[in-house]
């Protein structure tokens with residue numbers, strides 16, 4: 001029980017629309033252990049992103065119970081959810097989503113400053129940037145001056161700065177060429193091998209093949225959940 | 231740049247500097263308008279009070295004939311006996327005023343004047359020469375009458391009728407000679423000499439009668455603060471049974487004029503503040519634009535752990551920065567434009583650099599800034615309330 005970092009019980013998500021309710025997640029139950037590498041696959045519109053948003057505390061389910069690191073989030077206030085996103089979750093997006101007003105260095109430092117109310121003097125930001133292969137010169141640049149691969153590497157460094165329990169990635173290589181995609185995946189895989197829980201939404205079978213476990217979703221339901229021994 | 235939220239607000243203003251300045255100019259114009267109006271009011275009041283205070287220490291006493299005649303200072307009709315103060319009344323007034331100031335009697339009448347073949351009516355005053363020396367101490371030319379056949383005339387009377395020192399003309403059928411010309415005294419209550427003739431008391435009485443019975447008694451107070459005491463004393467002693475005299479206090483008129491100047495300029499300030507309303511709309515607009523453009527950024531900020539109130543703070547900072555730019559520009563331009571505006575409108579900047587005048591600058595700046603922040607509040611709130619998932623999806 002203690003090493004269960006994510007626990008979902010009968011989770012449903014309904015989007016009420018005038019044209020009729022959309023059942024985006026249909027009674028999903030699921031547990032993910034610390035250090036697991038899970039790939040979520042499924043056709044477009046099946047509910048992968050919706051599921052990831054619930055895991056990332058960006059949204060709360062319509063019904064069911066969702067525990068992150070042992071704490072139920074379904075009754076949490078917006079303030080608490082936001083704080084949980086800051087300290088426990090690292091996001092990596094398909095479109096990188098760096099802050100355009102800040103330099104690469106400042107982008108990585110931003111969540112740290114929010115959490116500790118001060119600038120980083122421990123060298124953590126520089127260390128993370130070096131780890132993802134962004135040198136000091138590049139770190140001074142604004143995101144618009146970086147290539148896609150460089151931006152995604154900065155985004156990985158940013159997601160790690162507050163040492164989160166879980167890394168959530170929605171199509172992290174979707175906007176990258178295959179070579180850069182590979183580089184980014186290797187980086188993520190290495191983080192996982194050092195103990196970080198990694199949950200990746202993808203439709204790329206090559207990426208899914210890297211995971212320990214593959215969950216397939218269709219019409220908001222889990223249709224298969226298998227270990228990957230290959 | 232310790233506060234990253236503030237730093238982002240600064241950078242966004244800098245990146246959109248042209249737009250920010252354009253929005254700020256609205257606030258600048260608003261600040262210029264209300265600061266200039268405020269300063270104009272203060273400077274105008276100060277300079278009006280200044281020019282009126284010379285007449286503020288004067289009281290006039292007129293006989294009350296029951297005929298209405300109101301308005302005091304003006305000339306009474308062709309001298310019927312009842313229109314004059316009696317000898318006793320004048321003595322009483324002198325006694326009451328006593329140590330408070332100086333009293334002199336004024337004869338006045340509109341009389342026929344003839345020069346060559348021209349004939350017209352004009353205001354004629356009869357005064358003791360000693361009173362002339364004290365009250366009309368500003369002759370542009372000549373001297374005081376040394377004989378009863380010499381008169382003083384006002385500058386306007388002189389220029390209108392081509393008269394100069396030594397010129398001769400006739401008043402009430404009697405020839406006189408100009409011995410001196412009185413400098414313009416402007417708006418006064420006691421003696422309006424600019425278009426008048428001033429002759430000696432004896433000459434006046436020999437021409438128009440009314441021996442020792444003046445049409446008006448003028449009082450020059452030593453201390454302006456005694457105006458009320460003296461007015462009350464005269465009224466309580468002389469009007470005990472029936473209304474015999476009317477006392478006019480010119481300080482009351484001065485304060486009335488000052489207060490209407492204040493009213494007018496306050497009204498102008500009110501109108502000027504409409505321009506601030508326009509500025510508020512443009513700030514609102516710019517801030518809405520800034521929020522809308524940055525929806526996706528808000529989504530990112532929120533998803534990586536930025537609280538709603540921090541988003542709110544970021545946009546309020548932005549509005550505040552625009553406000554500060556506007557306020558600083560407003561202060562500089564208010565100083566420069568206000569200075570010339572007042573120089574033109576009031577004719578003097580003697581009071582421009584006084585506390586009462588310059589206080590309008592920080593006041594207008596504060597109003598502009600507050601309006602700017604208020605206009606930014608709703609857009610900021612809208613930004614903060616944005617759903618992170620929706621915001622992330624925005625293009």
Ligand SMILES: Nc1ncnc2c1ncn2[C@@H]1O[C@H](COP(=O)(O)OP(=O)(O)O)[C@@H](O)[C@H]1O
Pocket residue numbers: 015017022023024042043044045046047048049050051
């Ligand atoms: N905010 C929303 N409002 C209404 N319907 C939504 C919303 N978000 C997602 N959906 C619907 O929920 C379903 C699952 O969407 P999503 O999780 O984005 O799928 P995926 O990521 O697998 O492509 C889709 O049918 C989508 O149209």
Ligand SMILES: [Mg+2]
Pocket residue numbers: 048049050
């Ligand atoms: Mg998706």
